[in-house]
Amino acid sequence: MNRITKLAILIAVFALVAAACGSDSDSGSDSGGDGFRVAIVAPSASNDLAFTQSMVDAVNSLKDSGVVSEVAITDGTFVPEDGATAIRDYASDGYDLVIAHGSQYGAFLPEIAPDFPDVSFAWGTAADTYGLPNVFSYEAASDQGGRVMGIMAAALSQSDVVGIVGPIEVGDAKLYVDGFKAGVLVGKPGADVPVNYIDSFSDVALASEAATSLIGAGADVLSGTAQMVVGAITVAKADGVLWFGTQANQTSLAPEIVVASQVYHWEGILEEIVSNVKGGTLGGELYSITFANGGLVIEYNDDYPLPDDVRELGDNAVKAFEDAG
Amino acid sequence: MGEVFTAAVLVAVVASAIRLAVPLLLASLGETFGQRSGVLNLGVDGIMLLGAFAGYYAVLKTGNVWLGLLAGAIVGLFLGLASSFIAVTLKAEQGISGIGVYLFGLGMSDLLFQKLVGTPIPINTFPKVDIPILSDIPYLGPMFFQHSTVVYLAFAAIPVSTFIINRTTFGMNIRAVGEYPEAADTLGVSVAGTRWAAETIGGTLAGIAGGVLAISLGIFQQNLTNGAGFIAIALVYFGAFTPLGIMWGALLFGAINALVLELKTLEIIPRDLSNLAAMAPAIITILALAVVARRIRAPAALTKPFTRGH
Amino acid sequence: MTLNLTDQQRRIVAYSIPVLAVFAALLFGAIMLLLLGANPIEGYSEMFIGAFGSGDALIATILRATPLLFVGTGIVIAFRANVINIGAEGQMVLGGLFTVMAALYLPSMPSLIMIPLVLLAGVIGGGLWGFIPGWLKAYLKVNEILSTIMLNIVAVQLMSYLLRGPLIDPQEIERGTRIPQSARLPESSDLPMLFGSDRLHIGWLLAVLCAVATYYLLWRTPFGFRLRAVGLNEHAARYAGIPVRRTITMALTLSGALAGLAGAVLVAGSESHRMFSDGSTLGFTGGAGFNGIVAALLGGLHPLWTIASSLLFGGLIVGGQALQRAVQVPSALIVALNGLVVVFVVAADRYRTMLLTTDGRDQQIIDEGSMHGGEDATALGSVYDPAPKGTHSYDNEDL
Secondary structure, rough: OOOHHHHHHHHHHHHHHHHHHHHHHHHHOOOOOOOOOOEEEOOOOOOOOOHHHHHHHHHHHHHHHOOOOOOEEEOOOOOOOHHHHHHHHHHHHHOOOOEEEEEHHHHHHHHHHHHHHEEEEEOOOOOOOOOOOOOEEEEEEEEHHHHHHHHHHHOOOOOOEEEEEOOOOOOHHHHHHHHHHHHHHHOOOOOOOOOOHHHHHHHHHOOOOOOOEEEEEEOEEEEEHHHHHHHHHHHHHHHHHHHEEEOOOHHHHOOOOOOEEEOOOOOOHHHHHHHHHHHOOOOOOOOEEEOOOOOOEEEOOOOOOOOOOHHHHHHHHHHHHHHOO | OOOOOHHHHHHHHHHHHHHHHHHHHHHHHHHHHHOOOOOOOOOOOHHHHHHHHEEEEEEEEHHHHHHHHHHHHHHHHHHHHHHHHHHHHOOOHHHHHHHHHHHHHHHHHHHHHHHHHHOOOOOOOOEEOOOOHHHHHOOOHHOOOEEHHHHHHHHHHHHHHHHHHHHHHHHHHHHHHOOOOOHHHHOOOHHHHHHHHHHHHHHHHHHHHHHHHHHOOOOOOOOOOOHHHHHHHHHHOOOOHHHHHHHHHHHHHHHHHHHHHHHOOOOOHHHHHHHHHHHHHHOOOHHHHHHHHHHHHOOOOOOOOOOOOO | OOHHHHHHHHHHHHHHHHHHHHHHHHHHHHHHHHHHOOOOHHHHHHHHHHHHHHHHHHHHHHHHHHHHHHHHHHHHHHHHHOOOOOOOHHHHHHHHHHHHHHHHOOOOOHHHHHHHHHHHHHHHHHHHHHHHHHHHHHHHOOHHHHHHHHHHHHHHHHHHHHHHHOOOOHHHHHOOOOEEEOOOOOHHHOOOOOOOOOEOOOOHHHHHHHHHHHHHHHHHHHHHHHHHHHOOOOOHHHHHHOHHHHHHHHHHHHHHHHHHHHHHHHHHHOOOOOOOOOOOHHHOOOOOHHHHHHHHOOOOHHHHHHHHHHHHHHHHHHHHHHHHHHHHOOHHHHHHHHHHHHHHHHHHHHHHHHHHHHOOHHHHHHHOOOOOOOOOHHHHHHHHHOOOOOOOHHHHHOO
C-alpha cells in the first residue's frame, strides 16, 4: 500500500518534468538575429565601482555606439562552477562573444570552448589562451598605473609613509599593489610602504580597520584595490588622508581626498575583438590594456588641488609608458 | 620585535578592537534574549544585512544617522516578528529556518541595494564624541573615550540587558520559558508570548547591529557583514549566555582581529602565513570553549518548540 | 501494518506538503519578479526548462544535486543522532583539499586504484573535520553548532593558505598571475563518465549508493539502532548500555566524511579538474553544505527520499540560474529565493509531521523529537516518551 503511494508521488514528479519538457518547444526558440550578441559572466556585482563594472561599462558603451546589439550579464557568480554553467549556456544560446570576466573561469575554457567552435570566448584577466582557436585573453597592465600614482603619492606624502590596502595577494590586485609600491620607492627611495592584505575580497569592515591601522602607522596617503576598499576610502575621508583609486573612477566616493584613479577602458580592445570575430577570427590573441593603447587612463579629480609639479611627475611617468609602447 | 609592543600600537589595537566588537556585541546581546527564552535564531546575519541596508538607505536619503539607526531597528523588528512566527508559532526546526532567513537577507539586501542605489555612495557616519576629561587621559583616553556615541550606547546596553534578564519579571519569564516551559505554562506565563517578545528583541538588536555596521563604515556592499552574525551566535555560547560574558567574547574576537591587522601593517607576520593568522580568532574560540564548555549550561529548552499538553 | 484509505490519502497530502511549500515560495518569488519588471510566467518556464527541459539541463541538475545528496545523507545521520551539523561547508573544503593533495602527491597509478584513493582521501579529510566537533561535543560538551561554524572559518583560511602556497599551480607562479588554484590533477584521478556523456560522471551514482548504504546502516545494523536510540533519548540509551559518547562522535564523523566525499567529487569531477579559492567556502561548495541540510529536510530526514529531494533542489538552483540569464534579473534574487524556499519548507515541515501523527501512531512524534537538539535529554524524554523498545517501527523504513 505504502509503495503505491510513493509510486504515485514519483509519477507526479515525472509528470512535472514531462510538462517542463513539453513547454520547451513553445518558448525555447531563441532567434540568433543578425546583430552581435555579447554575454558577460563576472564574479562580483555589475555596479561594484571596480573590476566587474569596468567591463560592464565598456560593453554597454559598445552597445550605445551600435557595435554590439545585445548584452546579457550574469554577475555575482563567484562560484567558478556556476560561472562555467553560465558560460556554457550563453554559448549554447548562440551568443557571438562570451566574456569570462574572472581569472577563476579560465580553467574551464579548455573544456567548454572546443564544444562551441563557432562561439568566441574572451577570458580575463589572464595572459593565456591555452592554444585554443576560439579564445581571446585580456589583461590590464595595472602595475603601470600603480607606478604612476605611486610616484605622485610619494611626492604628496609628508610623513614618507604611504599605505596600501589589498585583498588577497593574487592576480590583478598583486600586480597593482607591486606597481604602486615600486612607484612610491622610485619617488622617495627611503619611504615606508606598508601593505596590508586583508585576505578577503569582501570584508569591508576589515578593510576599514586596515586603513585605520595604516594611518596609525603614519601613512598620510593611501591606495588600495578590489571591491572591499570602499571601507578604506571612507576611513581615509574621515581622517583627511589622500587616496589613489584603481579599476574605476572612485572620485564619487570621496571628492575631498581622491587625487586620481587609474581607470580601465576595455572598449578599445573589445572593439578589436568584436571586429576580429565579425571577420572570422574567433580567438588566439592576447590583449593587454596599457597607457600606450589608451586602455589605461589616469582620471584626475578636478576638485582636488593637485600641485602642478606633482601632476607633471604623473604625466611624465605616463608619457614614459606611452613612449615605451 | 622591540617596537611591536609600543604604547601607540597597544592604543591602536585596543581602540580598533572596540570598534570591531560593537556590531558583534549588539547582535550577540539580541541573540541572548532569544536563546534564553529557548529560541535559537541562526538568521542573525541575514537580519543584520537587511538592517544594514535599511540604515544605509535611510542615511543616504535623509542624512541623519539616527534615522538610519531607527530604520535598521524597524527592519530588525519586523524580521524578528517573522522569525518568531516561523520558530514559535509554526515551530519550524530552528537550526535550519535560520539559514533560510540568512540566505534571504543576503540576497534581498543585495537586490535592494542594486535596484535602489546602484553604485556605492558614501554616507554620513556617526560623529566621534570625545568624553570630556576622560578622553584627555594619556593612552586610556584614545583607547576608550574617543569613540562615536553608538559605541558608548552599545556598552551601556550590557548592564541594561543584565538587569532586564536577571531582575525584571519579563526577564524571569524569559528564563522560565527557556528552562522549563511546562512549569512556566502551569504558572500562567505565556510561553509563546514571551518567546515572541524575546525573539523580536533579538531581531531588533540584530537590525540595529547591522545599521551600526553600515553607518560606522559609511557604505553598503553586498554581504557587508561577512559572516559577523554567525560569530555573534558563537559569542552567546562563548559568553555563557550572559551579557557580560558576551562583551568579553566580542572584545577578545575584536582584539585578535585588530592585532593580526596591526602586525600585518608592521610587517611582522609574513604574508605567506597571514591566512594562518586569520584562523586565530576561530581556533581560540574553539579552544576556549573546550576549556569552559562543561561549566556552561545552555537553557534546557533551547531549540525545543513548546506544545501544551505533551 | 494495515492502513486504511483515509490514512493513505493523508499520507499523500503529507508528502506533498514540502513540494507545496516550494511552490508557495516560488509564488513569493513571482511577486518579486513582477516588481523587477520581469514576466514571472516566462521566468518560471525558463526555470523548468533550464532544470529539467533537456538532456543538458538534466545533467546540470544531476551534477548540482550530487553534492546535495552526499551532504544531505550525512545530515540525516547526524540528525538521527540528535546532532545538528552546520559544518558541511568546511568538511567539503577539507575533503576537496585532501583529494587535491592525494592526487598531486601520490605516485602515478592506473585510474582503477587512483580514483578510489583520492576519494578516500576526501572521506578522511571531511571525516576529520566532522570528528573534531563530534569529539568536542561528546567529551567536552562543546555545542556542535558553534564549533562547526568556527571550523568553517578555519577551513576557509586553510584552503586559502594551501592554494596560495604549497598547493598552488606552479604555472601560476611562473606566469606571475598567482591565481590561487591547484594544478590540474593527474588524468588518472578524473572521474569516469556515465553513458558516454562528456560531463555526467559517476559522482551521482556514488551518492545514490551512499544514500542506500546509509539507509541500511541506520535501519538494518546494530550500530544504526544504537545511533537512533541515542538520538531519541540520550539518557535512556545510556541506561541501556549504549556507548553514547562514542556514538555521537561517530555520527558527526560519518556526517563529515560524506560531506568530505562531496568535496572530493566536486574536485575530481570538476570540469576544470582543479580546486580554486576565492577566500570563501561558498566559492568552492556553491552553498551545498547549507542546501544539503534543506535537501535532507525536504526528504523527511530519510536517506532514500533525500535522493528525490536533492534532485528537486538541484533543479531549483540550476533552474534559478537559467531564470536569471533568461529574464536578466540580478542574481541576488536567486539567493533570496533560495532562502525563501528554505524558510517555507522548514516552516511547513511541522504540518507534514502533524498530518502523519493525527492517526494515533506515535513514531512520527519520536522522529520529530529526534530533530530537536538540546543539552538536557530529560526534557526531551519527558516530552516525547519513546515507544517501548522492540516496537520501534519507522514508517519511513519500508520504502
